[in-house]
Amino acid sequence: MTKMSFTALSSAINILLQSGTLATVKAGSRMQGNETDKFALLAFKAQVVEDPFQAMSSWNASTHFCNWLGVTCGYRHQRVTILDLQSMKLAGAISPHLGNLSFLRVLYLQNNSFTGEIPPELGRLRRLQVLWLHNNSIGGSIPANLSGSSNLTIINLSKNNLVGNIPLELGVLTRLKKISINTNNLIGYLPSALGNLSSLQYLFAYGNNLVGSIPEALCQIKSLNVLSVWENSLSGTIPPPLFNHSSIIVIDVGSNHIEGTLPSQLGHTLPSLEYLSIRNNNFIGQIPASISNATNLFVFQIARNWLSGKVPTLEKLKNLTRFLAAFNQLGTGGANDLVFLRSLTNATNLELLELNSNNFGGVLPESVGNLSTSLLELSLSANHIHGEVPAGICNLVKLQELYLADNNFAGHIPPQIGRLQNLQRSAFLGNNFAGAIPLSLGNLTLLSMFSLAENQLHGSIPARIGKCQALVYLDLSHNNLIGTIPREVFDLSSLSDCLDLSQNQLTGTVPMEVGKLKNLEYLNLNGNMLTGEGKTSKTITQKDNCSNSKILETLAPVFQIAIACSQELPRDRPDVAHVVTELQRIKDAYLRTSS
Incomplete structure (x- = not known):
C-alpha cells in the first residue's frame, strides 16, 4: 500500500470515528432529554x-x-x-x-x-x-416569573381562587394575544404595564376585587378588541382615547363605580362595536345619537346609571338582541318619549327590552306590536305611561315576562292576552285598568306570577284561571271584583307564595277547598263580603301587614329588584349602592302617598 493511500484510509477512518462519536453524543443528549x-x-x-x-x-x-x-x-x-x-x-x-x-x-x-x-x-x-x-380550584398568586415564558400567546387562569395582585412583570409578554384572569379573588390595580402588551387582543379581568381606574396605557394597544373588567370596584372614568380605538369590539365595565359620560361621537369612532355594557355605574348625561351608527351592536346595557333625556332613534341597530336601560332617569315625561320604540322594530332578533324605572311619559305606541317576535322580556314598569295598552302587544308570542306595573295605563286589558302562551311572569298592578279580567287568561298555562292589584277591574273572577296550573303567585286585590270565588282557584295546588283577593266586593262563602292550599304562605281574602268559617282561619291571616294597599302599590318595583338580585350571572345583578338607592326612592314615594 502506498503512503498516500494509507493516509487517505487513515483520514477516512478518523472521519468515521468522529462521526460515530458525534452520533453517540447526540443520541445520548436526546436520551437524556x-x-x-x-x-x-x-x-x-x-x-x-x-x-x-x-x-x-x-x-x-x-x-x-x-x-x-x-x-x-x-x-x-x-x-x-x-x-x-x-x-x-x-x-x-x-x-x-x-x-x-x-x-x-x-x-x-x-x-x-x-x-x-x-x-x-x-x-x-x-x-x-x-x-x-x-376552571380549577387553584389558589395562591399569579407567579411573576411567568414572564420568563416569553413566547406565550394565550394565558387563561380564569375561574380559580387566585389572590394577590396582577404581576407587573406580565407586561413583558409582547406576544400575548389573550389574557383571561377573570373570576378569581385578585386585588389591587390593573397595572399600567399591561399597556406594553402590543399584540394583546382580549383582556378578561372581570369578577375580581380590582380597584383604581382603568389605565390609560391600555389605549396604546392598537390591536385590542375586547376589554372586559365588569364586576370589580374600579372607579374614575373610561380613558377617552379608548373610544377612538376603531378595533374595539367589546367594552364591558359593568358593576363598578365608574363615572363620566358617553362621548357624543361614540358610534362613529367605534364602528366595530358589538357589545357595550356600562350597567351598574354612575354615568350621567344622554345616550349619544351616534350610537345608531354602531350597526354591529347586539348588546347595549346601560341600566342602573343616572342617564337622562330622550332615547335617540336606534333604527340602524338591526342586530340588537338586548337593550337594557332600566333604573335611569331617561325620558322627560312628555308625549313623545316612547317614539323611539318604532325604530326598534328593525331589530328583528331583539330578546330583552328593559325600560322600567325611568321617567318615560306619553302613550305606548301601536308599533310595540311590531317588535321582534323573538322578544322574551318587555319591562315598562315604574314610568308615567298612560292610555291603553295596544292589542298588538299580544303579537309578541314568545314573551316570557311582561311588566307594565306602576304606570297610568287605562282601558281594558287586551282580551288577546291569551295568545301569550309562553308568558311566565307578568305584573299590571298600580294602574287604572277597567273592565273584566279576560277569559283568555286561562290559556296561560305557564304563568307562575301574575298581579292585577290596585286597578279598577270589575266583573267576576273567571273560573278558567284554574287552568293556570303553574301559578305560585296571584294578586287580584284592590279592585272592584264581584261574585263568588271560583272553586277552581283553590284547586291550584301550585299556589305557594301568595293568593291575595282582598279589598274587592266578592260575596258568598269561603269554600272548604281553601284547605287544599297547604303550601300557601300568604292568603288574604279580607275586605270583601264573604261568609263562612274559612274567612277567619289562620291561613287567611298569616301576614296581616300585607293588607295595606299602599304597600301593595310598591310591589312591582320591589319585585323587579328582587328578580334582578337573583339573576344567575353576577354581571346581571345590580350592585348594592343601586339597590339601596332604588329602595330608598320607593320608600320615599310610599311615604309621600301615605302622608
Whole structure:
C-alpha cells in the first residue's frame, strides 16, 4: 500500500470515528432529554390524587411516554410538545416538575379540580405558547416569573381562587394575544404595564376585587378588541382615547363605580362595536345619537346609571338582541318619549327590552306590536305611561315576562292576552285598568306570577284561571271584583307564595277547598263580603301587614329588584349602592302617598 493511500484510509477512518462519536453524543443528549421528560411526567402523575376516568392508566413503563394519553411529542426529538388533560376530573396539585418539559408548547389542564398553586417553574418553559388552567380550584398568586415564558400567546387562569395582585412583570409578554384572569379573588390595580402588551387582543379581568381606574396605557394597544373588567370596584372614568380605538369590539365595565359620560361621537369612532355594557355605574348625561351608527351592536346595557333625556332613534341597530336601560332617569315625561320604540322594530332578533324605572311619559305606541317576535322580556314598569295598552302587544308570542306595573295605563286589558302562551311572569298592578279580567287568561298555562292589584277591574273572577296550573303567585286585590270565588282557584295546588283577593266586593262563602292550599304562605281574602268559617282561619291571616294597599302599590318595583338580585350571572345583578338607592326612592314615594 502506498503512503498516500494509507493516509487517505487513515483520514477516512478518523472521519468515521468522529462521526460515530458525534452520533453517540447526540443520541445520548436526546436520551437524556427523553428521560427528563419522562421523569417530569411521572412526577406530575404522582401529584394527582383523583383520576376517575383512569386517564393516566397508560402512564407506565410498558408504553413509551410519547404514547401516553394526553401527551404529544415532536417527531424529530421525541420531546413533549403538548400536554392535554383537560376535562378529566383530575384532582391534586400541579407538579413543579412540569417546568422541566423544555420543549412544551401547549399545556391544557382546564376543567379539572387541581388545587395548590401555579408552579413558578412554569416560567422556565421558553417555548410555551398556550397556558390553559381555567376552571380549577387553584389558589395562591399569579407567579411573576411567568414572564420568563416569553413566547406565550394565550394565558387563561380564569375561574380559580387566585389572590394577590396582577404581576407587573406580565407586561413583558409582547406576544400575548389573550389574557383571561377573570373570576378569581385578585386585588389591587390593573397595572399600567399591561399597556406594553402590543399584540394583546382580549383582556378578561372581570369578577375580581380590582380597584383604581382603568389605565390609560391600555389605549396604546392598537390591536385590542375586547376589554372586559365588569364586576370589580374600579372607579374614575373610561380613558377617552379608548373610544377612538376603531378595533374595539367589546367594552364591558359593568358593576363598578365608574363615572363620566358617553362621548357624543361614540358610534362613529367605534364602528366595530358589538357589545357595550356600562350597567351598574354612575354615568350621567344622554345616550349619544351616534350610537345608531354602531350597526354591529347586539348588546347595549346601560341600566342602573343616572342617564337622562330622550332615547335617540336606534333604527340602524338591526342586530340588537338586548337593550337594557332600566333604573335611569331617561325620558322627560312628555308625549313623545316612547317614539323611539318604532325604530326598534328593525331589530328583528331583539330578546330583552328593559325600560322600567325611568321617567318615560306619553302613550305606548301601536308599533310595540311590531317588535321582534323573538322578544322574551318587555319591562315598562315604574314610568308615567298612560292610555291603553295596544292589542298588538299580544303579537309578541314568545314573551316570557311582561311588566307594565306602576304606570297610568287605562282601558281594558287586551282580551288577546291569551295568545301569550309562553308568558311566565307578568305584573299590571298600580294602574287604572277597567273592565273584566279576560277569559283568555286561562290559556296561560305557564304563568307562575301574575298581579292585577290596585286597578279598577270589575266583573267576576273567571273560573278558567284554574287552568293556570303553574301559578305560585296571584294578586287580584284592590279592585272592584264581584261574585263568588271560583272553586277552581283553590284547586291550584301550585299556589305557594301568595293568593291575595282582598279589598274587592266578592260575596258568598269561603269554600272548604281553601284547605287544599297547604303550601300557601300568604292568603288574604279580607275586605270583601264573604261568609263562612274559612274567612277567619289562620291561613287567611298569616301576614296581616300585607293588607295595606299602599304597600301593595310598591310591589312591582320591589319585585323587579328582587328578580334582578337573583339573576344567575353576577354581571346581571345590580350592585348594592343601586339597590339601596332604588329602595330608598320607593320608600320615599310610599311615604309621600301615605302622608
